[in-house]
Ligand code: SF4
């Protein structure tokens with residue numbers, strides 16, 4: 001079982017991670033962070049494989065992967 005943690009204050013809402021996740025577990029949410037960006041939100045439905053593609057693509061190092 002794996003999961004990710006998205007640090008919303010680091011996220012700039014570029015959506016790169018949303019396009020890469022093979023399980024489509026990441027979406028850009030409707031809330032704005034303290035820097036004024038719509039930030040990415042993880043849907044933990046148990047399907048995360050811990051592949052870390054999302055973390056590797058994130059230019060702002062906003063995603064941690066836990067296995
Ligand atoms: S670790 Fe892989 S499966 Fe899990 S959210 Fe990131 S891209 Fe998706």
Ligand code: SF4
Pocket residue numbers: 006010011012013014015016017018039040057058059060061062063
């Ligand atoms: S790739 Fe990083 S900065 Fe871009 S939306 Fe995802 S978590 Fe946010």
